[in-house]
Amino acid sequence: MAKPILLSTPHIGDRELEFVKEAFDTNWIAPVGPHVDAFEQEFCQVVGTSYAAAVSSGTAALHLALKLVGVQAGDEVFCSTLTFIASANPITYLGAKPIFIDSDRTTWNMNPELLRESLDKKAKIGKLPKAVILVHLYGQSADIDPILEACDQYEIPLIEDAAESLGATYKGKSTGTFGKIGIFSFNGNKIITTSGGGMLVSHDRELMEKARFLATQARDRAPHYQHSEIGYNYRLSNILAGIGRGQLQVLEDRINARRHNFEVYQQALGNLPGIEFMPEANFGRATRWLTCLTINSQTFGADREQIRLALAKQQIEARPVWKPLHLQPVFANCDYVDGVVAEYLFNHGLCLPSGSNLIKEELERVISQILEIHQQRTY
Template sequence: MTKPILLSIPHMGDRELKLIKEAFDTNWIAPVGPHINAFEEEFCQVTGAGYAAAVSSGTAALHLALRLLGVESGDEVFCSTLTFIATANPIAYLGAKPVFIDSDRTSWNMNPDLLQEALENRARFGRLPKAVVLVHLYGQSADIDPILKACNQYDVPLIEDAAEALGATYKERSPGTFGRIGIYSFNGNKIITTSGGGMLVSDDPQLVAKARFLATQARDLSPHYQHSEIGYNYRLSNVLAGIGRGQLHLLSERVAARRRNFKIYQQVLGNLPGIEFMPEAIFGRATRWLTCLTIDPATFGADREQVRIALAAQQIETRPVWKPLHLQPVFAECEYIGDTVAKDLFTHGLCLPSGSNLTDEDLEQVINEILAVHHNSSKTHTYMFL
């Protein structure tokens, strides 16, 4: 029986277990300890962020970011629509209302022109959003400069959701470090993982200090347990921070492996009719966290779902591109600004197995199954028109 080829699985190195053992040997098992402090410092060195707070998930980091910027019930928050639901859920946690913005075709991320236009319209009526949440999708940075310029013009703080983009660049800098606050995820499927975990970063030390305070149940400075604010149990454990330190050391290698996956896929499949890969925007370097492509059934001979199902039958896991949040039932009543770019990408988009520990044999099997679908579809297509 052939082993399954999964979309993106953890890839451990040699140092992680040593650092975990160190946490056990010193009995630093709680959500406090030297690995946490070191992980935060080393993360800042790698990304160029000013300050960092390690937390239990990227979602927790986003929740804290919105809370730190004063988002409250009834507020509006502009948000990328082409993303995982975790980007928008924290907006709902606070009783605020997400307003979703369409993608551009250059990067698949938030369209800067649509954001500028939306902020102009809101400003005319005195209804500016409380914040903008910008996603850097599938390991590629959005076009940050015009987005940040528009936010600064109207004094609307920018939160960068770089959960999928650690190791990417935008004009030689790390996405996630441009806005007021940035967040990252270390979920098991990300480029580096702590099993579950996240990081909040900012150049404002007071914001990060407040994030740590809120993430540890908002306990006041007192010999007894005293609380003047509502807090959360969001701090990362020292054990998981040890894993993160070992993983962070391997970040450049993991990015290189995923970019190699993409290059192989593109070289073999890129000339097939109807296949287009997610472009790499000229303003940065993508990590290719996931290799994504779109399939035009009229020219390829099969649609996205037919390809996905055929690969699943061979135990190869693929996923459709994120379903836009404005099309999700839970957000059906929310405002949407844009056209059909995100919807089209979802309809035709597919994410291929992309883990940094894929073997050449794995890649060959994925490619051959896609070629087989095209070959069989082409034969059927030819037969039908003869």
């Protein structure tokens, strides 16, 4: 049987092992440590921000970000609807309520016009959201300027969920660096990984100091263990930070590899009837963390699910685009704005194997299977 081709696997080299070995050699196995400090500093240099705090996951980073901007029980928080559930779960951790905003077709990210209209309506009734979570999906930046302008008008903090977009740019600047706080993820499937980990970034030093304080169980400055507020066990380990440092050194290589995957797919499949790839907006560079496309079943000859299942039979992993959060059973009682675009993308969208360690033969195997599906259905 053919070797499985997975969607997005970790891509580890030799540099990571050198940093991990250093942690073992110095016996710095506990959470925090010199690799954590260095990882934060090096990450700031790469993305162009002032301060960073390394934590145990992107979800933990987002939880802290919401707490840092003052979200409390009963508050409302606007959030992109076309995203993984981790973008909204932390809202509920704090007892707040998410309100989901639809996507636009240009970026697949939050629609700036819908956000502005929604904020205007909330302002008229005196019930503005406490924060806005903007997700940069699949390595593609949202159209940040009009979103930030709308938030600034009403003095609402913008939190950028850049978990999927490390290395992506908007008008020459890294995603995650425009809002009050940005968060990143280093989960095993991301463009670089620490196996599990995350990062908060901000130009506000006090916010990041507070983030580190909360992430280390909110321990007060005292020779004994004293706590004046509730904290969390969210700090990244020194070993995992070592992996992150090695991964960060090859970030551009990983981006180039994933963009190459996209170009190969687009060249081979882009002219097929009914196939439309996720566009790259003209205001920045997408990393193509995942290569995503939509399928018009009437013109292609098969729908998204038929293609996915046919690929699965050949040991090729492909996944539907994220199911919009306003359609998730757990958020059935939450409000949402529009949703038509996100629902269309979910119903027709497919993510293809996109790892930076894919080889030519694996890409060709995926392509040949999709071509075969099309030929079988149309002839």
